[in-house]
Amino acid sequence: MIIIDDLRPALGAFNTSYMNTPNIDQLASQSTLYNRTYAQQALCGPSRTSFLTGRRPDSIKLYDVHSYWRRAAGNFTTLPQYFKEKGYHTLSIGKIFHPGIVSNHSDDCPYSWSEKPYHPPTLKYRMSKVCPTKWGKRMNIVCPVDVESQPGKSLPDIEIADYSVRFLNNYKKEKPFFMAVGFHKPHIPLKFPKEYLDLYPFYRIPKLKDATKPEKLPLPAWNPWNDLRLRDDIQQLNLTFPFEEIPLNYRQKIRQSYFASTSYMDSQVGRVLSALTENGFAENTVILFMSDHGWSLGEHGEWSKFSNFEVSTRVPLLLHLPSEGSFKFNFVDALKTPNRLTYTPKRVSNELVELVDVFPTLVDVVGLEPLRRCREGHFEKVCTEGLSLLKRQTMNKIAAFSQYPRPSIYPRFDSDQPKLRYIRIMGYSVRTAKYRYTEWVGFNPLSFKVDWTRVYGRELYIHSNNDDSEDCNKAYDEESELIMLQLSNLLKCGYRCSIRPY
Numbered sequence: 001m002i003i004i005d006d007l008r009p010a011l012g013a014f015n016t017s018y019m020n021t022p023n024i025d026q027l028a029s030q031s032t033l034y035n036r037t038y039a040q041q042a043l044c045g046p047s048r049t050s051f052l053t054g055r056r057p058d059s060i061k062l063y064d065v066h067s068y069w070r071r072a073a074g075n076f077t078t079l080p081q082y083f084k085e086k087g088y089h090t091l092s093i094g095k096i097f098h099p100g101i102v103s104n105h106s107d108d109c110p111y112s113w114s115e116k117p118y119h120p121p122t123l124k125y126r127m128s129k130v131c132p133t134k135w136g137k138r139m140n141i142v143c144p145v146d147v148e149s150q151p152g153k154s155l156p157d158i159e160i161a162d163y164s165v166r167f168l169n170n171y172k173k174e175k176p177f178f179m180a181v182g183f184h185k186p187h188i189p190l191k192f193p194k195e196y197l198d199l200y201p202f203y204r205i206p207k208l209k210d211a212t213k214p215e216k217l218p219l220p221a222w223n224p225w226n227d228l229r230l231r232d233d234i235q236q237l238n239l240t241f242p243f244e245e246i247p248l249n250y251r252q253k254i255r256q257s258y259f260a261s262t263s264y265m266d267s268q269v270g271r272v273l274s275a276l277t278e279n280g281f282a283e284n285t286v287i288l289f290m291s292d293h294g295w296s297l298g299e300h301g302e303w304s305k306f307s308n309f310e311v312s313t314r315v316p317l318l319l320h321l322p323s324e325g326s327f328k329f330n331f332v333d334a335l336k337t338p339n340r341l342t343y344t345p346k347r348v349s350n351e352l353v354e355l356v357d358v359f360p361t362l363v364d365v366v367g368l369e370p371l372r373r374c375r376e377g378h379f380e381k382v383c384t385e386g387l388s389l390l391k392r393q394t395m396n397k398i399a400a401f402s403q404y405p406r407p408s409i410y411p412r413f414d415s416d417q418p419k420l421r422y423i424r425i426m427g428y429s430v431r432t433a434k435y436r437y438t439e440w441v442g443f444n445p446l447s448f449k450v451d452w453t454r455v456y457g458r459e460l461y462i463h464s465n466n467d468d469s470e471d472c473n474k475a476y477d478e479e480s481e482l483i484m485l486q487l488s489n490l491l492k493c494g495y496r497c498s499i500r501p502y
Contacts, residue, residue: 023270054359092117094182120159144194218457356386
């Protein structure tokens with residue numbers, strides 16, 4: 001299970017032609033590519049806890065990174081814990097659970113893992129002034145580096161790949177393993193070996209057509225991207241909070257660095273997949289590749305995650321099953337390959353998928369006892385609010401659901417990550433084949449009650465009218481009233497109303 005931090009589907013396999021990601025694309029050529037997969041909340045902690053427990057944010061009562069679900073909601077069985085209890089050796093390498101109180105300062109060990117989770121030593125420098133500039137070393141978002149000059153002479157994702165390869169080289173095959181590998185890039189800081197910039201010449205970086213705040217965007221919907229504002233290079237721009245745009249030249253530099261970080265991460269993924277093949281595990285190992293949520297790259301004038309827009313909620317998802325053919329993999333060093341290699345996905349699914357579907361899917365794939373659907377109002381230690389992708393022959397999901405909290409109507413410095421006690425508004429979003437509809441409504445952080453009568457804003461984007469970039473909010477158009485009523489009812493009913501028989 002390979003989990004990438006803050007990765008939107010900016011990959012060659014997902015029809016992003018300018019991306020150089022040969023190793024992930026090679027995996028896609030032997031996998032099913034799920035083209036429309038959505039996170040339940042575009043924030044690392046809540047998203048990871050959601051898909052690792054198979055439950056949605058409202059069920060685990062976790063919308064920030066300041067509480068542990070076993071205490072806040074219930075002692076739920078997690079995905080790796082389920083495999084561990086069924087006889088698997090489970091290990092966590094890198095970022096799987098969000099670290100800190102979200103996972104009880106232990107990555108949920110020993111509940112979920114057979115051995116102590118591994119975190120790379122150089123991760124401690126993620127907020128350090130290690131980015132070289134002509135003014136000295138800074139804590140920047142744009143941070144191409146000479147690896148040998150860095151503290152520890154390495155970078156976290158290199159160390160994660162090293163550890164993963166060592167495990168695969170030395171594992172004695174005594175029992176089946178559940179190996180979760182979590183890479184950090186392209187999460188900020190965009191710190192990567194500087195030679196990866198050569199893959200993306202500055203003059204070739206595509207420019208945005210929608211780099212400004214949409215005219216009809218409700219105020220609570222705006223994400224002021226405060227995580228970027230903490231960085232020295234962004235502070236140096238002296239931008240007026242919360243709406244002033246990043247200048248074009250620096251906007252392009254951030255985009256270039258995000259793409260370069262992604263290619264750097266792709267190389268580390270390739271090293272792990274190569275070791276899986278070389279050690280004889282590939283023939284009978286399920287491989288799942290995913291991200292915890294997307295990332296805005298200047299669309300709508302926004303950056304980072306922290307929103308319900310498509311760019312923040314849509315993620316890549318690949319699933320390779322040994323039963324569908326042998327896995328053959330050759331590591332590709334993009335830096336040494338003059339011509340970009342192209343691969344065609346083995347199979348593409350355009351069905352709506354949610355990250356809560358991952359837990360029941362992996363359980364079904366390996367033949368463990370299937371998870372029951374969680375019953376409304378019942379406490380169950382082992383159940384799922386997702387749907388196994390192997391059971392789409394009997395059920396059809398018509399909608400995917402995401403949400404994001406806000407502390408106030410007008411953006412403020414904690415709007416991107418409000419603590420639970422400050423949440424006053426919840427943005428609930430439903431994505432269907434044709435539409436995205438969002439309502440920003442009242443929320444009580446003490447009772448966790450939603451007040452659907454207190455509406456602070458609505459958004460309706462019609463993807464079937466060529467608005468895939470979600471620039472034109474049609475929520476206030478008279479001709480949209482009927483479809484808005486239908487989508488509003490679906491949103492209030494929730495995921496239990498989103499599945500219909502064929």
